[in-house]
Amino acid sequence: MSALTTELLVIDIPGRADGRALDLDLQPGQVWGVLGPNGAGKTTLLHTLAGLRAPRSGQVRISGQPLAQMRRRAVAQQLGLIFQERQDGFPATVLETALIGRHPYLSPWRMEGAEEFQRANEALAALDVGHLKDRLVSTLSGGERQRVAIATVLTQAPDIWLADEPTNHLDLHHQSAVMALLNRQAQSGRTVFMCLHDLNMAARWCDHVLLLYPDGEACWGPAAEMLVPEALEALFNQPLAMATVNGAPVFVPIV
Amino acid sequence: MRPLTIPLMALALCSVSALVLSVTVGSAPVALADVWAVLAGQGNDLANTLVLELRVPRSVAAFVTGGLLAVAGALMQVLLRNPLADPYVLGLSGGAAVGALLAMLAGLGSVVVSGSAFAGALVATLMVFGLAHGTGSWTPSRLLLTGVVVASGWGAIITLMLAISPANRLPGMLYWLMGDMSYARAPWFALVVLVAVCLLVVPFGRSLNVLARGPMQAAALGVSVRPLEWTIYLVASLLTAVAVTTAGSIGFVGLIVPHMLRLVLGNDQRLILPACALAGGTLLTLADTLARTVIAPEQLPVGVITALIGVPTFLFLLYRSR
Numbered sequence: 001m002s003a004l005t006t007e008l009l010v011i012d013i014p015g016r017a018d019g020r021a022l023d024l025d026l027q028p029g030q031v032w033g034v035l036g037p038n039g040a041g042k043t044t045l046l047h048t049l050a051g052l053r054a055p056r057s058g059q060v061r062i063s064g065q066p067l068a069q070m071r072r073r074a075v076a077q078q079l080g081l082i083f084q085e086r087q088d089g090f091p092a093t094v095l096e097t098a099l100i101g102r103h104p105y106l107s108p109w110r111m112e113g114a115e116e117f118q119r120a121n122e123a124l125a126a127l128d129v130g131h132l133k134d135r136l137v138s139t140l141s142g143g144e145r146q147r148v149a150i151a152t153v154l155t156q157a158p159d160i161w162l163a164d165e166p167t168n169h170l171d172l173h174h175q176s177a178v179m180a181l182l183n184r185q186a187q188s189g190r191t192v193f194m195c196l197h198d199l200n201m202a203a204r205w206c207d208h209v210l211l212l213y214p215d216g217e218a219c220w221g222p223a224a225e226m227l228v229p230e231a232l233e234a235l236f237n238q239p240l241a242m243a244t245v246n247g248a249p250v251f252v253p254i255v
Numbered sequence: 256m257r258p259l260t261i262p263l264m265a266l267a268l269c270s271v272s273a274l275v276l277s278v279t280v281g282s283a284p285v286a287l288a289d290v291w292a293v294l295a296g297q298g299n300d301l302a303n304t305l306v307l308e309l310r311v312p313r314s315v316a317a318f319v320t321g322g323l324l325a326v327a328g329a330l331m332q333v334l335l336r337n338p339l340a341d342p343y344v345l346g347l348s349g350g351a352a353v354g355a356l357l358a359m360l361a362g363l364g365s366v367v368v369s370g371s372a373f374a375g376a377l378v379a380t381l382m383v384f385g386l387a388h389g390t391g392s393w394t395p396s397r398l399l400l401t402g403v404v405v406a407s408g409w410g411a412i413i414t415l416m417l418a419i420s421p422a423n424r425l426p427g428m429l430y431w432l433m434g435d436m437s438y439a440r441a442p443w444f445a446l447v448v449l450v451a452v453c454l455l456v457v458p459f460g461r462s463l464n465v466l467a468r469g470p471m472q473a474a475a476l477g478v479s480v481r482p483l484e485w486t487i488y489l490v491a492s493l494l495t496a497v498a499v500t501t502a503g504s505i506g507f508v509g510l511i512v513p514h515m516l517r518l519v520l521g522n523d524q525r526l527i528l529p530a531c532a533l534a535g536g537t538l539l540t541l542a543d544t545l546a547r548t549v550i551a552p553e554q555l556p557v558g559v560i561t562a563l564i565g566v567p568t569f570l571f572l573l574y575r576s577r
Contacts, residue, residue, distance in 0.1 A: 047471075050475060051474075052471060052475065071479075072477045072479050073477035073478075074477075075477065076477030077477070080475070081475040083471065083472065083475070086468075086469070086472065087336070087468065087469035087472070089336050089467045089468050090336075090517070091517075092467075092468075092522055093521075096522075096523075097468075100464065100468065100476060101476070103461060103462075103465050103478070104476055106461065108458035108461070109457075111259075156476070
């Protein structure tokens with residue numbers, strides 16, 4: 001059964017024509033990459049899939065159920081979202097921040113117990129921020145905060161991962177580590193759908209790709225069919241050279 | 256499990272001590288043994304009147320008012336995600352003050368003044384609620400801006416009323432504006448509201464913690480953001496309206512107590528909200544005790560004392576914090 005499908009979905013970007021409606025079918029085990037220039041609507045698409053914004057038309061289904069009819073809590077038990085931007089709000093420690101990932105599963109009267117603490121600690125360790133767990137999030141570097149945010153979703157343990165530029169602010173090693181972690185999630189039967197800026201990351205880690213054009217046009221399919229220089233040059237309005245390194249295509253901007 | 260109960264037990268102990276102190280100290284001191292005798296039903300007439308009809312209602316009123324204001328302030332800070340928010344930030348005290356001053360100007364009694372203040376608070380709440388709803392999208396900054404602008408409107412009306420009031424009514428009006436416990440006589444309704452709200456907000460506590468991370472993050476973690484935000488707004492407004500009706504607009508408690516507790520106890524609303532009720536109550540009980548004893552038999556406006564105790568304590572905690 002599909003993890004997430006969209007039926008004639010048009011995201012709502014003010015002042016833009018409808019373009020091509022999206023009929024996506026995300027299966028368990030797939031890793032999707034969304035590519036497109038600034039302002040093409042990648043973040044808006046993610047928020048629409050998560051039910052945080054209403055679409056202009058069409059609908060989203062999660063495990064066959066219409067998203068618009070689901071309670072927020074039921075959505076959060078199946079779908080997690082790594083935001084591109086975060087508000088700090090009130091001071092909170094790293095461990096407290098990871099623990100809120102369990103919020104969708106706990107009844108109002110229940111306090112976090114040993115199981116929740118264990119999940120949060122394991123998630124923080126998996127993202128290499130376990131040693132920071134008593135620090136205030138506001139005192140961390142950008143990359144460390146990004147890893148804490150990913151650890152929060154790992155604590156949430158959703159079947160569908162939506163990630164808005166998950167490698168933002170990360171150093172090279174942690175970029176690869178995070179992509180490997182997302183891939184392991186997919187291998188264990190979950191679905192990953194992420195916006196990316198780095199074509200080479202998409203080529204290396206994604207099996208499906210969605211190209212979003214600024215005018216609302218879109219095309220999607222297996223990564224090998226989508227990641228061809230002509231299509232990408234038109235998408236980003238940027239001449240590219242392609243090489244093959246370790247069996248994966250590598251794109252380099254020229255001029 | 257985090258030990259939530261230890262700080263609450265300590266604060267409860269402080270609260271009881273403050274209440275006992277407040278009942279025994281005054282222009283006519285009552286020995287602890289006499290208070291005990293009265294409560295056990297064996298006191299003499301004088302002690303009975305003093306304790307049961309004067310001291311206990313006033314101490315409880317001060318405690319409950321402080322608790323209401325501190326809880327309302329903590330809720331407003333989460334709602335608006337703004338550390339400067341206090342129970343009055345959205346103009347509620349202004350509406351209440353206009354109601355109270357109108358009643359005073361008409362020379363009506365203290366019961367009418369309280370009722371009129373409550374009505375004013377409700378009008379102010381509904382007005383900001385309706386205007387912030389508007390035609391566009393709803394955001395905390397829009398609510399904040401609407402509230403602040405409406406509050407300055409109330410401020411102008413209050414100044415106008417003070418300017419045209421006969422001189423003999425002015426002291427009472429100024430005392431009300433600075434917070435005055437001497438009207439407070441029947442705190443039992445307010446007490447019920449405070450206890451009920453504390454019990455109600457505990458199961459909401461974790462949702463509030465998530466909401467404090469921003470509405471998008473909260474929605475992504477399964478919180479129905481809009482209904483929760485309106486609930487917080489209405490509950491905080493009700494708490495403030497009850498507090499203002501009991502004792503006039505007492506500044507400072509609602510702003511400073513939640514911050515003090517956050518600096519010491521962290522930011523888990525399940526702990527902070529009941530702790531606010533206890534600490535706010537303790538602070539205002541002590542402040543009121545001072546207000547009616549420092550220059551007895553004259554009384555000071557209690558708001559002056561809360562500021563004089565609160566400012567240095569808060570600055571000390573802020574200076575010491577990480």
